[in-house]
Amino acid sequence: MEEIIKNYKEQFGWEPIVENADRLKEYDNFVVCGVGTAAFAADFLSTGKTGSKITVWKDYGLPEIPPNTLVIVCSYSGTTEEAIDSFAEARQKRLPMAVITKSGQMLIDAKQHSIPFIQLPDTGHAMMSGYSIKSLMKLMGSKQADTMKEFAALGDLIDIEEARIEGETLANSLKEKIPVVCASNRNYPLAYNWKVKLNERARIPAFANHFPEMNHNEMTGLDSVPKNKSLSEGLYFVFLQDETDDPRIQKRMKICEALYKEREFGTYTVEMKGKSFLHKIFQNIFVANWTVFYLAQHYGSLTEGKIGGEFEKRIKEKPGFPHS
Secondary structure (H helix, E strand, O other): OHHHHHOOHHHHHOOOOOEOHHHOOOOOEEEEEOOOHHHHHHHHHHHOOOOOEEEEEOOOOOOOOOOOEEEEEEEOOOOOHHHHHHHHHHHHOOOOEEEEEOOHHHHHHHHHOOOOEEEOOOOOOOOOHHHHHHHHHHHOHHHHHHHHHHHHHHHHOOOHHHHHHHHHHHHHHHOOOEEEEEEEOOOHHHHHHHHHHHHHOOOOOOEEEEEOHHHHOOHHHHOOOOOOHHHHOOEEEEEEEOOOOOHHHHHHHHHHHHHHHHOOOEEEEEEOOOOOHHHHHHHHHHHHHHHHHHHHHHHOOOOOOOHHHHHHHHHOOOOOOOOO
């Protein structure tokens, strides 16, 4: 995992190749189907000013598809059940579609049916979001040309050592704690990215929420009384602070952090730094990556966990609940 993080520049210089590109045209709308890490790229792009309308679909099947829409199915492994189901429905309905994958059944089917696809490099790890983001931008066409240029320059802008130092500092604060990562609604995909990596790589419980919604529910559940105080004692709040957020959101975040400190919760603010939207996203991603690495090292959880594999095995069994 450490070497993957250190080799971060590779994803920015990588050039995706679209196979069967002659079957594509310029589209106004995009529906990106995928779950977990595969959906992060679309989540990130949907928060920025990309000039395209992006719908992220994290389920079986497909949503309602408007005219002039390209369905893009993403699965790093090419074996994700939900993504394969979306792929099958798009084919059945003869919808314009493309695929982003590393291998698996999805790659085989895309080749067999001459469906446009981008094959991701086999990095051995799905955590490098840059490959998927660049692939999505490539499939979205000429509207993304400027963003693609900006993306290619990120390798020289990311301060990996600064991210490592902050990640190690935060990881030390999070030991034996349950992280709750909080951000503005616009930056919620980043908060969710933290949560998922903490779950998958450090293999600890972690949660994410966003302002202003969390001020109307989650926050009120932390106003403890003696009988329920123990339920929240292990929580530690990480705030993703962005100076370009709505000033009202920034005010909410600062007040919320102050209230949590007064109630003796641990808090840490990660300042989102960068010269552009993409720069800020990836600098933050690398702080998250290093935080997760050091926590995984602390807990001895750098190897793959078992529960995910066991779950997938049981999903593939015949209908019924033999293990209940």
